[in-house]
Amino acid sequence: MGTAELIWNGVAAFLVLSIYSFLYKDNPLYKFAEHLVVGVSAGYFAIILYYNAFLPKLINPLRVGQYWYIIPGILGLLMWARFSRKWQWLSRPTLGFVIGSGAGLAIPLYLQNYVLRQLSATMLPVGFSTWPQITNVLIIIMVFCALAYFYFSKEHKGAFGGAAQIGIWTLMIGFGAGFGMTVMGRVALLAERVVFLRDYFAVLVSSVF
Amino acid sequence: MNFYERMMNLDRRWVYLVIGVVVVVTAIWTFRVPLYVTPEARSVYDFVESLTPGEVLMIGVDYDPSALAELHPMSYAITRQCFSKDVKLLLCCLHQNGPGMVEQVIAQVAEEYGKVNGVDYVYLGYKPYPSITILAMGQNFRIPFPEDYYGTPLDSLPMMRTITNYDNVRAIINISAGSATEYWINYANGRYNAKLAIGVTGVMTSDYYPFLQSGQIFGLIGGMKGASEYEYLAEKGGYISKEKDQLIASKSMPIQTTTHIVIILFIVIGNIGYFMTKGKK
Amino acid sequence: MRRTLPIAVVAGVGLFMLVQYFIPLEEFETLYEWALDWTMVIGCFAMLLGLYSLTTMMVTKVKRKAPGWGYSLVALAGLFFMVFVGVVPHYQDSLKYGTLFMDIFEYIYIPIQAAMFSLLAFYIASAAYRAFRARTVLATILLVSAIIIMLRLVPLGPLSGINQWLVNFILTVPNMAAKRAFWLGVGLGATATALKIMLGIERGYMGRD
Numbered sequence: 001m002g003t004a005e006l007i008w009n010g011v012a013a014f015l016v017l018s019i020y021s022f023l024y025k026d027n028p029l030y031k032f033a034e035h036l037v038v039g040v041s042a043g044y045f046a047i048i049l050y051y052n053a054f055l056p057k058l059i060n061p062l063r064v065g066q067y068w069y070i071i072p073g074i075l076g077l078l079m080w081a082r083f084s085r086k087w088q089w090l091s092r093p094t095l096g097f098v099i100g101s102g103a104g105l106a107i108p109l110y111l112q113n114y115v116l117r118q119l120s121a122t123m124l125p126v127g128f129s130t131w132p133q134i135t136n137v138l139i140i141i142m143v144f145c146a147l148a149y150f151y152f153s154k155e156h157k158g159a160f161g162g163a164a165q166i167g168i169w170t171l172m173i174g175f176g177a178g179f180g181m182t183v184m185g186r187v188a189l190l191a192e193r194v195v196f197l198r199d200y201f202a203v204l205v206s207s208v209f
Numbered sequence: 210m211n212f213y214e215r216m217m218n219l220d221r222r223w224v225y226l227v228i229g230v231v232v233v234v235t236a237i238w239t240f241r242v243p244l245y246v247t248p249e250a251r252s253v254y255d256f257v258e259s260l261t262p263g264e265v266l267m268i269g270v271d272y273d274p275s276a277l278a279e280l281h282p283m284s285y286a287i288t289r290q291c292f293s294k295d296v297k298l299l300l301c302c303l304h305q306n307g308p309g310m311v312e313q314v315i316a317q318v319a320e321e322y323g324k325v326n327g328v329d330y331v332y333l334g335y336k337p338y339p340s341i342t343i344l345a346m347g348q349n350f351r352i353p354f355p356e357d358y359y360g361t362p363l364d365s366l367p368m369m370r371t372i373t374n375y376d377n378v379r380a381i382i383n384i385s386a387g388s389a390t391e392y393w394i395n396y397a398n399g400r401y402n403a404k405l406a407i408g409v410t411g412v413m414t415s416d417y418y419p420f421l422q423s424g425q426i427f428g429l430i431g432g433m434k435g436a437s438e439y440e441y442l443a444e445k446g447g448y449i450s451k452e453k454d455q456l457i458a459s460k461s462m463p464i465q466t467t468t469h470i471v472i473i474l475f476i477v478i479g480n481i482g483y484f485m486t487k488g489k490k
Numbered sequence: 491m492r493r494t495l496p497i498a499v500v501a502g503v504g505l506f507m508l509v510q511y512f513i514p515l516e517e518f519e520t521l522y523e524w525a526l527d528w529t530m531v532i533g534c535f536a537m538l539l540g541l542y543s544l545t546t547m548m549v550t551k552v553k554r555k556a557p558g559w560g561y562s563l564v565a566l567a568g569l570f571f572m573v574f575v576g577v578v579p580h581y582q583d584s585l586k587y588g589t590l591f592m593d594i595f596e597y598i599y600i601p602i603q604a605a606m607f608s609l610l611a612f613y614i615a616s617a618a619y620r621a622f623r624a625r626t627v628l629a630t631i632l633l634v635s636a637i638i639i640m641l642r643l644v645p646l647g648p649l650s651g652i653n654q655w656l657v658n659f660i661l662t663v664p665n666m667a668a669k670r671a672f673w674l675g676v677g678l679g680a681t682a683t684a685l686k687i688m689l690g691i692e693r694g695y696m697g698r699d
Contacts, residue, residue: 034561072531138667186611308585352523
């Protein structure tokens with residue numbers, strides 16, 4: 001690690017430890033690091049937005065004579081009318097355009113991918129002679145029982161109530177799986193930072209001594 | 210207050226201290242963790258392994274530094290495997306604070322393998338509205354990205370001469386920490402039938418098994434464990450090595466093991482204390 | 491007019507986006523690509539709204555010398571410095587790895603952001619100790635499922651094989667069934683919401699008059 005890299009990593013290590021100081025209690029070092037990251041991330045995004053979005057999608061096309069881009073440019077500027085109480089209504093057609101496109105695109109695709117394809121994937125070959133067939137039976141039962149649990153227009157009584165009960169057990173197992181994975185996810189973030197600190201201090205000590 | 214009541218009212222900073230000590234001790238006295246490679250991570254590796262030199266793989270890198278620990282190792286391992294095999298890469302980022310993450314990976318790994326921008330890889334950059342961008346790329350990459358991340362017109366890049374849309378890439382691997390994965394599944398695979406695999410954080414992993422089972426995705430790399438599985442396979446394949454410090458996720462797995470043991474113990478102790486004090490109330 | 495025009499835009503654009511999915515005419519494809527292109531240009535301006543709000547909030551705090559205004563000054567300094575180094579001296583080449591702009595991203599933004607999220611590991615440990623109770627049968631099912639998933643990261647010797655099998659079963663059968671029911675709900679809910687938006691029933695996006 002060169003000197004510049006050593007210094008930069010030292011700054012990074014200091015900022016990481018400033019954040020961890022919050023675990024004891026809130027303090028100026030933590031607040032400093034927290035506000036610094038807010039400012040830096042906003043500045044970073046502003047630059048990325050300019051170079052990767054504005055420049056290629058609006059400014060450069062206008063420069064080379066594609067003047068029709070003025071129309072979405074004006075529509076985009078009208079969005080800023082939201083900040084004025086008097087002129088706020090000017091932003092609505094633009095919002096309508098964006099939201100209308102999203103809504104129109106969503107209907108066939110959400111129905112196809114989240115409903116029809118998922119339902120067709122639930123139509124599985126069943127039987128009790130092989131383990132895959134048994135798991136298929138379990139999947140079909142559990143999917144429909146979980147759906148039965150979410151159907152609140154009918155009282156959960158009798159056979160339907162029994163199905164809803166199996167449904168909630170299925171959901172609890174699913175949430176438990178999600179929680180177990182979440183623990184791994186959270187610990188991963190800490191593990192990586194500690195490994196970074198360990199590696200940095202090992203290099204620092206070896207370069208000083 | 211008896212022992213169990215004192216246990217239940219313990220200041221949370223003692224819990225933080227225990228976790229801190231466990232993590233630091235494991236980081237110093239580390240060990241190798243035995244690994245079980247899941248079929249879903251293996252299927253992503255096997256697919257990339259099946260690619261031939263010159264074929265194009267698209268990687269959608271949609272995360273920011275908050276998911277660095279789990280997803281960055283996946284990006285590095287897949288990129289190294291592809292460059293070792295002379296597979297061309299097309300990268301994009303649909304997360305607003307993620308473009309720098311991609312630049313970090315591609316700049317470092319491209320230098321390692323002597324790969325040239327525009328010839329061996331193209332980094333498209335960032336655009337807002339991920340759903341619209343994904344749909345537009347399905348028509349033509351030039352609609353959302355007339356220029357690449359560095360401001361070079363796409364048409365002037367040699368690699369892009371034969372690439373128009375998803376039909377010209379073998380598959381898409383989306384490495385994501387947010388809702389972008391849903392858009393890739395819904396729009397790229399749903400509308401354009403693009404072959405898709407995903408690498409997601411641990412929090413999101415369990416949510417995407419229905420899409421794996423339905424065939425909408427062909428592989429799933431789940432969290433840091435999934436990343437370490439992929440690194441294990443890539444190391445066996447000779448694409449990354451421990452000596453070059455390229456096993457990024459695997460370095461943190463011992464800490465995962467010990468911390469998980471401690472957290473399970475916390476759950477058990479907390480429940481013991483709860484049941485012992487419950488009767489008294 | 492102030493409310494009718496946006497509703498008409500939403501309905502018109504939404505209907506076109508819905509219909510073009512089913513009709514593969516070249517003219518429809520061209521209009522579809524235009525709509526996507528324009529939405530991206532509008533999106534550039536929409537992203538700026540958040541940046542503007544953040545900046546004005548911080549500037550107001552500094553002007554009024556509200557409590558903690560010094561930290562807002564730190565955030566503003568970070569923001570403007572990032573914008574400065576993103577433009578001067580390399581212009582768009584600032585985005586390349588190795589520039590001061592990218593060094594700040596790598597050694598200040600990444601460490602702080604990663605460290606802030608790694609605090610969650612401590613919080614989840616604290617929650618595990620203080621809040622995860624097997625109070626009911628359902629909570630017990632959730633906890634047992636979570637512990638089985640968490641144990642996959644722990645070497646259990648001869649029990650590892652059984653645990654891996656259990657983890658695989660939980661993830662691919664009950665968890666998959668539960669999450670499928672969840673995605674079916676998402677798909678139906680998103681479709682219903684999109685229809686309501688297109689038909690003008692849902693108008694929350696317009697704000698108040």
